[in-house]
Amino acid sequence: MGRLIIFFAVLLMVSALSLVTARFQSRQLFVQADRLEDKARELDTDWRRLQLERAELARNARIDGVARKDLKMASTSPDRTIYIKGAASGTPQRSGEGRP
Template identity: 80%
Template sequence: MGRLIIICAVLLMLSALSLVTARFQSRELFVQVDRLEDKARDLDTDWRRLQLERAELARNARIDEIARQDLKMVSTSPDMTLYIKGVASNVAQPSASGSQP
């Protein structure tokens, strides 16, 4: 009878220790999940901010403004356009009849 009581006491102690360990691990996992959710929210906020920045940087008006201010570019007009007539190269043209010379 004494052995049975000792065995039951040991099993009760092991059960209590496993319960405490399980609760501790559960709390650690809960804290980790909360931290990861916070990080996910921060990353989502950063992603949306980057999408807005990309849209702003790709706007035609912004590109035009940077080209005019930083690069000192100006829009072309017909009076500023130069047309260059090139000499045609001597490339063999296929004849209309399809026969080779």
């Protein structure tokens, strides 16, 4: 009878230690999951900010402003336009030649 009581006492201690270990691991996993959720929210916020920044950088008005200011470019006007007549290669093509 004494051995049976000692056996059950040891079994109870092992079970209690197993329970404490399981709860400790559960708390660690909960904390880690919470940290990962915070990191995911932070990354999502960064992603949205980068999308807005990309949209801002790609705006036509901004590109036009940078071209005028930094590159000193100007819009074309009829008096500054040069019209070239003739074939692009410099030699006129006859109809039917060079085409399949």
